[in-house]
Amino acid sequence: MFGYYFKLGVHSLRRNPALTALMVLTLAIGVAASVSTLTILHMMSGDPIPSKSERLFVPLFDNGGLDDYTPGAEPGDTQMSYQDAANLLRGGQGERRTAMYGVQLPVEPPRKDMSAFKANGVAPTRDFFAMFDVPFLHGQAWSEQDDERGADVVVLGRATAEKLFGDANPVGQRLTVMGYAYTVVGVTDTWMPLTRYYKLVGGGHPGQGEEFFIPFASAIRHETAHSGSMSCSGNRESGYAALLASECTWIQFWFETRSGADRAELQNHIDNYANEQRKLGRMQRNAPNMLYNVMEWMEKLKVVGNDSKLSAWLAFAFLVLCLVNTIGLLMAKFSVRATEVGIRRALGASRRDIFRQFLIETGVVGLAGGLLGLVLSFGALALIGMQSTRMASVARMDWQMLALTFVMSIAAAVIAGLLPTWRACKVTPAIQLKSQ
Amino acid sequence: MLRMSNLSKVYRTHMIETHALRGFEIQVKPGEFVTVTGPSGSGKTSFLNIAGLLEEFTSGEYILDGVNVNGLDDAARSRLRNEKLGFIFQGFNLIPDLNLFDNVDVPLRYRGFNARERKERIEDALAKVGLASRMKHYPAELSGGQQQRVAIARALAGSPKLLLADEPTGNLDTQMARGVMELLEEINAAGTTILMVTHDPELAVRTHRNVHIIDGQVSDLVRRSPSLVEVEVDANAGLPA
Numbered sequence: 001m002f003g004y005y006f007k008l009g010v011h012s013l014r015r016n017p018a019l020t021a022l023m024v025l026t027l028a029i030g031v032a033a034s035v036s037t038l039t040i041l042h043m044m045s046g047d048p049i050p051s052k053s054e055r056l057f058v059p060l061f062d063n064g065g066l067d068d069y070t071p072g073a074e075p076g077d078t079q080m081s082y083q084d085a086a087n088l089l090r091g092g093q094g095e096r097r098t099a100m101y102g103v104q105l106p107v108e109p110p111r112k113d114m115s116a117f118k119a120n121g122v123a124p125t126r127d128f129f130a131m132f133d134v135p136f137l138h139g140q141a142w143s144e145q146d147d148e149r150g151a152d153v154v155v156l157g158r159a160t161a162e163k164l165f166g167d168a169n170p171v172g173q174r175l176t177v178m179g180y181a182y183t184v185v186g187v188t189d190t191w192m193p194l195t196r197y198y199k200l201v202g203g204g205h206p207g208q209g210e211e212f213f214i215p216f217a218s219a220i221r222h223e224t225a226h227s228g229s230m231s232c233s234g235n236r237e238s239g240y241a242a243l244l245a246s247e248c249t250w251i252q253f254w255f256e257t258r259s260g261a262d263r264a265e266l267q268n269h270i271d272n273y274a275n276e277q278r279k280l281g282r283m284q285r286n287a288p289n290m291l292y293n294v295m296e297w298m299e300k301l302k303v304v305g306n307d308s309k310l311s312a313w314l315a316f317a318f319l320v321l322c323l324v325n326t327i328g329l330l331m332a333k334f335s336v337r338a339t340e341v342g343i344r345r346a347l348g349a350s351r352r353d354i355f356r357q358f359l360i361e362t363g364v365v366g367l368a369g370g371l372l373g374l375v376l377s378f379g380a381l382a383l384i385g386m387q388s389t390r391m392a393s394v395a396r397m398d399w400q401m402l403a404l405t406f407v408m409s410i411a412a413a414v415i416a417g418l419l420p421t422w423r424a425c426k427v428t429p430a431i432q433l434k435s436q
Numbered sequence: 437m438l439r440m441s442n443l444s445k446v447y448r449t450h451m452i453e454t455h456a457l458r459g460f461e462i463q464v465k466p467g468e469f470v471t472v473t474g475p476s477g478s479g480k481t482s483f484l485n486i487a488g489l490l491e492e493f494t495s496g497e498y499i500l501d502g503v504n505v506n507g508l509d510d511a512a513r514s515r516l517r518n519e520k521l522g523f524i525f526q527g528f529n530l531i532p533d534l535n536l537f538d539n540v541d542v543p544l545r546y547r548g549f550n551a552r553e554r555k556e557r558i559e560d561a562l563a564k565v566g567l568a569s570r571m572k573h574y575p576a577e578l579s580g581g582q583q584q585r586v587a588i589a590r591a592l593a594g595s596p597k598l599l600l601a602d603e604p605t606g607n608l609d610t611q612m613a614r615g616v617m618e619l620l621e622e623i624n625a626a627g628t629t630i631l632m633v634t635h636d637p638e639l640a641v642r643t644h645r646n647v648h649i650i651d652g653q654v655s656d657l658v659r660r661s662p663s664l665v666e667v668e669v670d671a672n673a674g675l676p677a
Contacts, residue, residue: 004545015533343529346490347590348518348546350511430485433525433602 005357009364016333020365023329027369027416030322031409032376037308037315039381039401043394045304048197049133053294054260055095056131059088059270061277062287063247064233069285077231078201078301079249082220084277089125089216093269094255094262096131099216100124101251102202104227107212108176109164119160120227121212122199123219129155129188131256132198137161139171139186142215146185150217154182160211161187180222182214194394197294200301201252202228226250247282260293267291319408323416330362330420338427345429358421359414366413370406377405437598437629438464438487443496445482445652456482457652460496464631466597469624471640472633474649480633481602483649487631488521488600489513501597518546522591522628526603528583530575530590536562537571540590547594561589565619581612588619592628599623601632605639617642 013020047053062073063081080088085099103123108116128134129141138161142153154177161170161184170184192209223240232248243250257266270289277283292300341354349357377397385392443460446453456479464470474480485491486498489505498505501520505513522543523529530539540561544554562568565585567578575583584604591599601620605613617639624630632643640646648655 001545011533339529340531343531344542344546345514346488346517346523346529347543348514348594350514352511353514353546428491430481430490433490433523433527433529 001353001356002360005360006364008357009361012361013364013368016336019329019333020368023326023333023365024368024372026322026325026329027366027409027413028372028376030319031369031373031405031412032380033315034312034319034408035373035377035397035401035405036380036384036395037312038404039377039397040384040391040394041304041308041312042401043194043396043398044308045298046194047295048193048195048298049294052131052133052256055257055262056294057094057255057257057263057266058292058297059253059255059266060290060292061270061274061283062285062289063249063277063283064285066284067233069287071286073287077249078252079229079231080251080253081247081249082244082251085251085253087273088253088255088270091269091273094266095258096127096256097254098125098128098131099251099253100128100199101216101219102199102227103214103219103224105178105212105214105224107160107164110173110175111164114164119211121157121214122210123214123216123224125216127256128198128213128254131254132193134191135189137187137189138169139184142185147215147217150215150221152177152180152182152218153185153215155186155188155213156184157188157209157211157213158190159209177212177214178222178224188213195298195303197298197303198254199252200297200303220244255291263291263293319412323412326365326413326416327419330365330417331423334358334420334424337424339433341424341427342429342431342433345427346433351425354425354427355421358424359417362413362417362421363410365417366410367406369413370409373409374402374405437466437468437501438462438631439497439499440486441497443486443498444494445479445486445491446494455652457486457493459653462647462654464598464629466629467624467627468645469621469630469643470632471643471646472631472649473635473637473640473646474655478649479652480649482652484600484602484631484633487598488523489517514546518543518594520597522594522596522599524584524587524591524599524601524604526606528575528580528587528607530583530586532575535572535574536567536578536586536589539575539586540593543590543594557593557595558589561593562586564592565589579612580608581615584608584612584616585619588616588623592623597629599628599630601630603634604632605634605636613639 049056059080060078061080061084062077063084064077089097089099100122102120104118104120106116107119125147126141126144129136137158139155141155142151145151146153154175156164156170164170164175165173170187173184174181175184176182188210190209228250230248230250232246236242236246236248255266257263267289270291274283274289278286344354381395381397385395440460440462443457444455445457446455460483472480472483482491486493489500500516503516505516508516531542537558540558541554544557549557559568559571562571565588567582567585567589570578575586578586604620605616608616620630620632621642632639634640
């Protein structure tokens with residue numbers, strides 16, 4: 001009977017075109033508003049690396065002073081000091097580990113016809129590439145020895161490589177970075193996670209890939225300044241060596257464990273490390289040492305802002321308003337069908353049959369609303385995307401949101417149709433048939 | 437085919453009670469063509485609605501083709517209505533935005549017949565009423581008499597045992613009314629039991645018997661077919677001879 005009811009539903013769309021158009025449009029606008037805001041939320045809050053998000057961890061220590069400290073409070077800082085980063089790298093805990101910081105460096109192209117330019121990059125260890133599944137177009141990551149020696153090697157982003165060397169494979173070529181000759185060892189393929197989850201602090205804008213990568217040790221060896229935020233408690237002496245020895249936090253750190261179950265072991269490791277440091281007179285706050293997996297880290301750094309959440313709630317409120325309107329329109333549509341209900345009941349339809357027929361009919365209205373809502377959603381997302389590169393990168397609909405559009409539209413129509421359908425079922429056939 | 441014993445129907449509002457039927461007794465045998473007459477408000481429509489399972493009664497007993505309908509739920513009553521009853525209304529009651537084929541198809545859909553059987557039954561029913569060539573037409577494109585023929589085809593398509601007709605010629609001119617009545621007589625002659633409410637005494641005299649209702653009770657029984665009346669008297673002892 002589903003096919004029969006569906007056919008009747010489609011037939012019914014033509015019965016009162018103006019009323020039908022109004023219902024479909026009302027639903028479509030409500031759904032489009034909800035879906036477009038939800039899409040942005042979904043893209044911003046989605047798991048950027050599902051295969052690993054449970055076993056990639058950011059460790060955080062509280063190495064601040066005792067002034068203005070509330071005992072038991074979580075570390076307010078989101079980065080770590082150089083000495084902690086260096087110690088954790090040396091500690092060798094976890095399957096892989098990387099320290100990193102953002103750098104902005106002058107690059108001198110090998111070509112004479114191109115002038116020097118500033119490029120934004122990251123200074124991690126070689127593990128970075130494997131930890132975050134960075135794809136390579138040419139070459140590979142630098143070696144462990146390069147990390148140990150702080151070798152002057154560079155991995156270029158695809159766009160940077162094409163800018164400097166065209167389509168040719170540049171591995172083995174040299175270019176001058178901040179006055180030093182760096183050898184190209186690899187070129188990453190296009191890699192632009194929607195949220196720059198691996199470097200959320202001072203992470204720049206999503207939708208823009210990294211222009212280059214140089215070894216963490218190389219950047220430190222050349223006393224490369226960091227590009228991003230830094231937090232210092234108390235006074236520190238000037239100079240790069242003093243920065244490295246200070247409690248200033250400016251480095252981000254990630255561990256990768258073999259499985260999510262190794263989290264406890266990793267927690268134990270950083271707790272032991274913090275205890276050792278306390279014996280050396282550091283970390284006097286005795287604050288809890290934290291570990292965050294990818295999703296926890298995104299939540300802590302509020303990747304999805306309150307504004308986005310509020311927008312989604314407002315969009316849903318608007319959808320509810322549209323639903324109330326649709327209920328009224330369906331009431332009007334169904335009230336003129338009382339005679340038909342009476343006829344069908346007399347010919348053998350049970351109340352359940354009538355309920356199914358009318359509910360499927362509202363589902364058809366929902367389907368039509370979903371189709372139009374999808375078109376409107378694409379339009380709304382295109383408009384949102386025109387605001388900025390950042391918005392353009394998240395205002396994209398994936399298949400999940402596509403499916404959600406239809407599910408939401410049909411569910412909304414069916415919910416709106418419950419009351420009118422119930423009322424249609426209550427029609428007394430004898431009265432309707434006699435009144436004709 | 438149909439038996440009602442001591443049946444009553446009371447309509448209640450918070451202010452008043454109205455007894456539409458009281459101590460109502462009737463029996464209709466298979467193959468009968470019975471007319472029901474009576475003044476307005478006598479209870480004819482209530483009787484027909486209860487007979488057609490469109491309304492519930494307040495007390496008493498109603499046996500339809502051997503099935504006691506007391507206490508049946510909505511689904512069971514609907515199934516019984518679909519399988520055993522056919523309806524013809526004064527106002528035709530066709531669904532205006534379905535063509536003739538789809539109108540006749542409605543009861544067959546609820547019956548669960550497959551597409552092939554439905555098609556055969558629809559074509560056969562429309563052929564019987566002389567409208568086989570207009571299957572794709574819509575009700576508004578037909579005359580009143582033709583619309584009533586479609587309603588008859590719809591009622592017949594499911595091969596009901598009992599046809600309930602509520603003033604089927606009430607909205608038709610004399611010529612069309614005669615045509616419809618002849619069609620009903622043909623259907624009855626083919627074995628279908630018919631119970632018809634009418635105000636027209638000319639139609640009443642053409643049927644096997646006439647049940648006259650006044651104040652919710654059977655007040656008179658006019659017999660015309662000896663073979664059927666004999667059974668009727670036995671079943672309704674106390675009614676006027």
